[in-house]
Amino acid sequence: MKLTLGPVLYNWEPSTWRDFHFRIADEAPVDTVCVGEVVCSKRLPFFQDFIPEVVERLIGAGKEVLLSSLALITLERERKLTASLARESDILVEVNDITALSHLEGRPHAIGPYVNVYNESALAWLAGYGARRVCLSPELPASSIASLAKSCPEVALEVWAFGRVPLAISARCYHARLHKLTKDNCQFVCAKDPDGLATDTLDGKHFLSINGVQTLSSTYANLIEYLPDLAALGIASCRLSPQSCDMVAVAKAFRDVADGVLDPSEATRALDLVCDGMPFSDGFLNGVPGADYKSRGAVGWP
Template structure:
């Protein structure tokens, strides 16, 4: 099974982004997804910069994928998406149906997690459009994925979001700007101050969600590091790790150790927990969706085996 690094969900300074991917070039990750997927107002890097990063990673032996924006809100957003789709050098991950339309019948592509593919007919249709890999929806449980794995078209690879805060929803409204009483069009790029997003708590001071501009994320980090045997048994081709502000290289190393059989999954999770973005209250990780439970829950492997 290959390891992929998902697209950067947060807004980091330009030099931080370049330094980050230089570090990622030296890790065991096989596939790297690049590009702005969250907000079109984030302009620290332009397409030409992403292409420079892509070339750096390609020279390091990585397979590079250019990811498109999830929510297209203007003609300029559509134009930017079409430029990515038209590139001749790198595979493209389509994150909305506009990108699928721009790629269908023209070149192979990756069907991103936000296309919401939940059944075999939709999966077959996407493969007919040219998808060579699809990323399962974030909330898809193990048993449902097993059904789709049995019915997926020949030659279509499956990728699963295995690590990171879950990008649950996107809105035309910017919640980070709203938090500062700023309009979206004059957000003053507030996301730069929150490299792992802005924690939202309930009135009882419980961690609830993370605000990341127009994106809403899970408060807890979703982790399937101790479900690696499940992924292998299901025939998953790629496990995706989402970047975080610190310790991403160490996270990749732990997943790689489990992949190689050098570290037991339970030991790997124990080593993983101190590397996660700090949580103010409660458990820092979750895996509920994978087990058909509320996403914020943490299901222990022994309990999951009993339930099965």
């Protein structure tokens, strides 16, 4: 089982973003790292100049690098940015908006979790177009994951295994609206919430988290107990989505479980400490409401 570190989804300070990736390069036992802006193109200029040195550092440390595209393209400059990324890069591009495929036909590329791949036909079509790896949508249950893995073994499949789950993305900016600002004059208030802004229901229950134009789960997905089962289903890699906790420690826990040197239940307890008690979830994998969380044994796996 390989491990992939997904792109940073939040608006981190540029130096924080750079130093985070430098530490991942030097210390984290991950095989692949996704770099780029997925959520809001307005954030990219702040850290864009750091991308070449981050990529160089990661490759020098033996990591594979994927360049992630935007998940929602709404403006002409975003279209041109995506076209440039796809045409000029000699690094594997991860497609998060289907329109990017028009620039990648026949070229090897990856498919990110924001492109819905729900059935065997979709996966086969993408494979024929040049997809070599696909990170599946986080809401897929184990039965669908197994069917997809069996249908197209030539494509390396990946599942979302840790971090807030992306649920929706919009042309409107929730952070800006909350602060009575417009999207065009947002003043980048999303930077105030480097792990997303929690939202509650009217009766005070944790519900979702917002990240600019993106809606995420309030919980962290945590599939560490299921790594052996996912490997048995034919999954090649698990994705860890960066949060503001110690992601090196998170990666080491997943690596130890994948390698069979740490008991999954012990790893769960370790992650609970690393994440400072953040609620976990695994409901989507088990075909129940996504925010639910039960241990592997409680749901009768396998």
